[in-house]
Amino acid sequence: VLLGADAIDVALGGGLRRDACHEVAPASGDARGAQTGFAARLAGAAAGRKGRVAWVMGVPDLFPPGLEQAGLPASRLVFVAARDMGQRLMAMEEAAGACAAVVGEIALSGELLMRATRRLQLVAERTGAFLLLLPPRAVEDPCSAATRWRVSPFPSLLPQVRALHPGAGGVGLGRMCVSLALWRAKGLAGARTWVVECGDGRGVSAGFSLVPGLERGPLPAREQPAWRAAG
Amino acid sequence: MGEASRRVSLWFPAWSADRFRRESSRRGAPPGEPLLFFGREKNRDVVTAVSAAAAGMGVRVGEALAAVRARLPDLVAEPHDEGADAAALLKLGQWACRRYSPLVALDPPDGLVLEAAGASHLWGGEARMLADIAARMAREEIMVRLAVAPTAAAARALARFGRESPAIVPPGGIPEAVSDLPVVALGMAADEAAALSRLGIATVGDLVAIPRAAAGRRFGLQLLKQLDRMMGTAAEAFDWLELPQRLAVKLLFPEPLLSAGPLEEAVRRLVRALVPKLAAAGVGARRLDLAFLRIDGSVSAVRAGLARPSRDPAHLMRLLLMLVEQVDPGFGVEAGVLSVPLAASLAPEPVGAGGGDAGFEAAVDRLSVRLGEESVWRAARSPSDLPEASVKRVPAIRQEGGRDGPGWPARLPRPVRIIEPPEPIDAIAMLPDRPPVLFVWRGRRHRVRGADGPERVTGEWWADPARASRVRDYFAVEDEAGARFWLFREGDGEDPATGDMRWRIHGVFGG
Numbered sequence: 001v002l003l004g005a006d007a008i009d010v011a012l013g014g015g016l017r018r019d020a021c022h023e024v025a026p027a028s029g030d031a032r033g034a035q036t037g038f039a040a041r042l043a044g045a046a047a048g049r050k051g052r053v054a055w056v057m058g059v060p061d062l063f064p065p066g067l068e069q070a071g072l073p074a075s076r077l078v079f080v081a082a083r084d085m086g087q088r089l090m091a092m093e094e095a096a097g098a099c100a101a102v103v104g105e106i107a108l109s110g111e112l113l114m115r116a117t118r119r120l121q122l123v124a125e126r127t128g129a130f131l132l133l134l135p136p137r138a139v140e141d142p143c144s145a146a147t148r149w150r151v152s153p154f155p156s157l158l159p160q161v162r163a164l165h166p167g168a169g170g171v172g173l174g175r176m177c178v179s180l181a182l183w184r185a186k187g188l189a190g191a192r193t194w195v196v197e198c199g200d201g202r203g204v205s206a207g208f209s210l211v212p213g214l215e216r217g218p219l220p221a222r223e224q225p226a227w228r229a230a231g
Numbered sequence: 232m233g234e235a236s237r238r239v240s241l242w243f244p245a246w247s248a249d250r251f252r253r254e255s256s257r258r259g260a261p262p263g264e265p266l267l268f269f270g271r272e273k274n275r276d277v278v279t280a281v282s283a284a285a286a287g288m289g290v291r292v293g294e295a296l297a298a299v300r301a302r303l304p305d306l307v308a309e310p311h312d313e314g315a316d317a318a319a320l321l322k323l324g325q326w327a328c329r330r331y332s333p334l335v336a337l338d339p340p341d342g343l344v345l346e347a348a349g350a351s352h353l354w355g356g357e358a359r360m361l362a363d364i365a366a367r368m369a370r371e372e373i374m375v376r377l378a379v380a381p382t383a384a385a386a387r388a389l390a391r392f393g394r395e396s397p398a399i400v401p402p403g404g405i406p407e408a409v410s411d412l413p414v415v416a417l418g419m420a421a422d423e424a425a426a427l428s429r430l431g432i433a434t435v436g437d438l439v440a441i442p443r444a445a446a447g448r449r450f451g452l453q454l455l456k457q458l459d460r461m462m463g464t465a466a467e468a469f470d471w472l473e474l475p476q477r478l479a480v481k482l483l484f485p486e487p488l489l490s491a492g493p494l495e496e497a498v499r500r501l502v503r504a505l506v507p508k509l510a511a512a513g514v515g516a517r518r519l520d521l522a523f524l525r526i527d528g529s530v531s532a533v534r535a536g537l538a539r540p541s542r543d544p545a546h547l548m549r550l551l552l553m554l555v556e557q558v559d560p561g562f563g564v565e566a567g568v569l570s571v572p573l574a575a576s577l578a579p580e581p582v583g584a585g586g587g588d589a590g591f592e593a594a595v596d597r598l599s600v601r602l603g604e605e606s607v608w609r610a611a612r613s614p615s616d617l618p619e620a621s622v623k624r625v626p627a628i629r630q631e632g633g634r635d636g637p638g639w640p641a642r643l644p645r646p647v648r649i650i651e652p653p654e655p656i657d658a659i660a661m662l663p664d665r666p667p668v669l670f671v672w673r674g675r676r677h678r679v680r681g682a683d684g685p686e687r688v689t690g691e692w693w694a695d696p697a698r699a700s701r702v703r704d705y706f707a708v709e710d711e712a713g714a715r716f717w718l719f720r721e722g723d724g725e726d727p728a729t730g731d732m733r734w735r736i737h738g739v740f741g742g
Contacts, residue, residue, distance in 0.1 A: 030677075033647055037741020061648050065645040066640070080602065090600055099591065156713060173682065176715055178713075
């Protein structure tokens with residue numbers, strides 16, 4: 001599954017592995033939107049034009065019109081709501097056999113997380129489904145996912161006119177930026193962080209591109225970009 | 232789970248009037264109000280049933296028609312057709328049997344009893360099933376009061392005499408739930424109840440408080456028996472409705488089955504017997520009812536739903552085997568019945584060759600059986616400009632969402648998660664038509680560095696008159712960390728009816 005930004009796809013060795021389980025965690029309290037958008041883009045890219053996507057969750061607060069804009073059309077998507085964590089894991093397994101991608105909002109920690117991810121990893125290998133785990137917050141407990149991401153929003157490149165009228169309406173926002181921190185990855189050493197812009201979601205990739213001015217690519221986590229201080 | 236009964240009582244307080252109004256309206260002549268029905272009793276016409284409006288005007292069953300007519304000259308009085316009432320109740324019962332539960336019994340003259348255990352899972356729980364019943368009846372303009380309890384007697388009493396509808400009594404909760412009900416709720420005649428109340432026994436709770444032997448001596452064994460049925464210590468017997476259906480198979484077991492293994496084997500045999508019948512009829516099952524008849528005469532039944540018609544034995548078996556663990560064999564099961572209350576035509580192609588989506592539909596079936604049909608859904612566009620009303624859920628098992636309908640506007644920014652209902656935020660905006668420069672949400676300050684908007688959304692007078700005049704101006708704003716939020720202010724700043732001018736947050740963007 002390609003993210004669309006070549007530097008990241010190359011660093012991952014050709015995008016994210018399809019028949020694997022990946023964890024996408026929010027890096028902060030306000031990162032839930034960025035986390036959801038990242039997962040929606042990846043799932044949409046994994047499903048392509050024909051595949052199905054199942055989104056397994058506890059509280060149904062997803063907004064399908066927004067998911068469509070992120071490249072996950074409602075016609076491909078099935079929502080599954082279950083309060084119980086065990087039922088959600090069961091639903092992910094069941095859906096993996098029939099969908100190209102399965103997104104699961106799963107909150108587990110400790111030994112349970114390890115056991116569940118090991119099992120989901122096996123399910124992904126058996127069915128070929130692309131599995132995404134969306135925990136409500138980032139945990140450091142070991143887990144068996146192929147990659148673990150920490151996603152957070154990042155100040156976007158706003159149109160220049162805006163600077164003259166702080167807070168003015170009607171000028172537009174341009175594309176949203178997110179910071180993607182690859183915190184753990186099987187076969188890759190060290191954490192890496194990229195800042196990407198969210199493009200049009202449709203197509204073969206998730207539609208991300210590296211932010212102009214930050215083409216240097218991976219920057220160490222937590223470093224502030226130079227242009228931000230200058231602007 | 233499943234083994235304990237969960238009986239739902241439906242009571243239609245104005246059944247005769249509602250039934251009559253439906254039938255007259257279908258003929259194009261809706262009757263006026265107040266509407267009442269009369270019958271002949273001891274050479275005079277007596278009121279036998281009233282509409283809700285007539286009841287509101289103080290008309291009571293048992294009054295002399297002449298007296299009511301003197302009070303309300305423009306009332307509409309119709310001879311009471313009890314046969315038509317009963318026929319309509321039977322029709323409604325058969326419909327409920329198809330839609331809600333394989334076990335439905337008539338509770339004449341104006342009620343139904345149905346078994347929710349083994350069926351409510353299709354709705355995502357009892358509360359949702361009752362909500363669907365209430366919504367359906369409201370649409371059909373049939374007044375209904377609902378209660379669910381471990382015994383039908385308790386549910387009946389609560390539907391008729393309880394304070395709220397729907398009432399949901401948890402297992403073991405009967406004594407508490409019924410203690411405040413009047414003694415007539417036990418199903419005794421009014422004069423008996425009056426006699427009891429002279430003795431200071433007004434409620435079921437009062438009666439329970441009396442030592443059993445004394446109560447039996449003084450009030451008769453019949454009353455005690457009623458009390459036991461309500462509390463669940465004595466068995467209740469029902470004549471469950473049987474749907475007229477051709478697609479059913481029955482197996483009688485030479486020895487009563489007592490454990491899970493033989494029950495599962497029975498399911499396999501039933502499915503193997505049913506599939507040729509489905510094939511001969513050229514149909515696939517959309518719903519399956521599996522009923523086990525116990526040797527004590529009681530019935531345990533479960534129901535499975537399917538997203539697309541199927542007669543694939545492996546798929547049908549898998550669905551039913553997931554449910555069979557809910558079946559309590561009791562003292563032994565002597566017969567099994569597998570029937571198809573809902574079928575759809577299915578071309579005689581080789582089973583299971585439905586292309587890539589057949590596996591998907593099968594997975595939807597299994598998830599819907601385990602989690603409830605309402606828990607597995609697709610989103611479809613609903614014709615509304617209000618964002619929260621622009622999306623409707625279609626249970627995935629119902630196939631309607633399969634076609635690609637018109638999508639949502641692609642160019643207006645929409646969040647990936649919605650906060651419903653919108654939460655008020657404290658915001659500072661420089662000008663009334665400008666986005667805020669700062670806002671506080673859930674105790675956190677967000678300084679706005681960029682915004683897009685406004686997008687004006689107006690209320691829909693045809694959908695909800697209360698919100699008709701509302702005006703919302705939506706802004707997408709980005710805070711200093713780069714997170715984007717969907718904010719709106721309700722009101723146009725001039726007319727207070729358009730909104731209170733407060734800022735609210737309605738969603739978060741995902742990029």
